[in-house]
Amino acid sequence: MAFEVSMRGFITSSKKIFMVSRPWSFVMPAICTSFGFSLGYYMFRTFNPLFYVAVLLGTVLLNASVNVLNDYFDYVQEIDTRENTGYRLHPIIHGVMSERGTLILGIALGVMGLSLAIYLTLYRPLALPLGLLGVLLLYMYNGPPFNLKHRALGEVLVFITYDLIVLGSYYVSTGMISSAGVLDGVPLALPIAGVLLVNNLRDVESDKRKGGKTLAILFPNFSRRLYLFSMLSPYVIIVMLVMARLLPPTSLISVLTSLVVAKRSLKISRELPPDSPAETSQIFMLFGTLYVLSTLIGNWV
Template identity: 35%
Template sequence: MNTQQTTVQADKGWRIWWQLTRPHTLTAAFVPVLLGTVLALEFTQMNWFMFIAMLLASILIQAATNMINEYYDYVRGLDTEESVGIGGAIVRNGVKPKTVISLAFILFGIALLLGVYICLNSSWWIALIGIVGMTAGYFYTGGPVPIAYTPFGEITAGFFMGFVIVLISFYIQTGEINSIVMLVSIPVSILVGSILLANNIRDLDGDKENGRKTIAILLGRQKAIYFLAGMFIVSYGIVIALIVFGLASPWLLISFLSIPKAVKATKGFIGKTMPIQMMPAMKATAQTNTIFGFLLSIGLLIGYYV
């Protein structure tokens, strides 16, 4: 039995819907909420209800964006049964496209309700920012000129799923924003963007055939891998700069324990041309973001209380 057949048989029942969310990407929503909340603990006590509401809303928006991605990639003929790295609910499991896009909008709706609760307990400006974020999620692969087809996919993802979420998570706990939280959010934002870059390196050949103009395509595979490595280096370099300039605790260096994953991610792309060969590197890229964010949060907590 080949791998494709195994995958098709494995994706039954709840697994179809779980894979549709693309769970390996959901940490990109969790980590910024955690970091923004931990940063707030230096100034206030944690409001658990706001934290949970923000966390659920972010995860739902990420999952909905992934479903919209799957829907439009199917509509445009980009996804087939042989495609690597997709949820596969439509092309492999027979889920109707209309069901996928409807579920995405339902998740957006639930996130919107959670946003109302957050706004009632903080500021209605959050509603405007949230709507802009959901709109960006839709137009990432939807609309006449999807953001994912341009060189701005990584920047858009990093900004909304990194920088913005960290700042909102901090604001709803403290009622303010400061320069430190903005600076600390940058490395995580870069690493969120790196997940999209890794995805685009894997899909480079197919994306080129379908007229996309991603950073990976514009740079070429080898230079895109160098660029990915540069994103990792800059993220860790910012942490060092924050410590050297006395803006953060030396305990943030604990985040450097995630470096082996970043190295594995970079090396995993070198010399590979087949999408299936690059899946471990993609996974390592997502894990780098997760581990880095968790360790950065732990370093902040230790710095507060030691």
């Protein structure tokens, strides 16, 4: 009986620790990684499943690391409080972990992610430098002294980081750095930045009270237009990339989602419902999955 009770407690605690890493956000690095390998296969007919799993796991671990450290830094800087974190589980505020435990977990997740980059360096020399650059960018998001999240630069940093994930995945897949690895990732990085932007638009009033300086606070009307740009411009960019022969013609299949995305994005930008970040993530998942698959099938059409 005592063993059963302790086991239940362990499972409950493990679930809570897993939830503070915000697992619903893992779809973003997963799609970016999958696209990088999909593009590599289209360009050079090369695919190493072990490399794919290593990069996928590494990017997810680094994403989890920044999520946990984000909560840690926002807590110690007195930005996160019980009043403004009620919509999700916060590791420190809701008593899941101590301050020190949260910091250790965030660092441990980052170290595990980097260890996979070290392994890949045996085959791809730039894997570790690219991984370290990714860690630096993630730290700069809200780590001192940078704290770009609260300097109206969070969206720019997120855009660069996720485009880097596509480039890094493409490099590990092919062993090459090319313009395609950078440019073809833009249609994915833009809507991911849009998720953060609409989150900040929704939270303008609470962020103001906390003394934040997000793009949405400084330029609210421009931010709404920028959100629409981040969600709709990828379709125009894909057409241009196909014309430049940096993507297969089959990638145009992803444009079929444009009407649905336009309708939902317009509604979100006007109304800013409480679940607007989650809804934007769903839009990205629909578009991103189709972008990956339509690029992959270019090998057989």
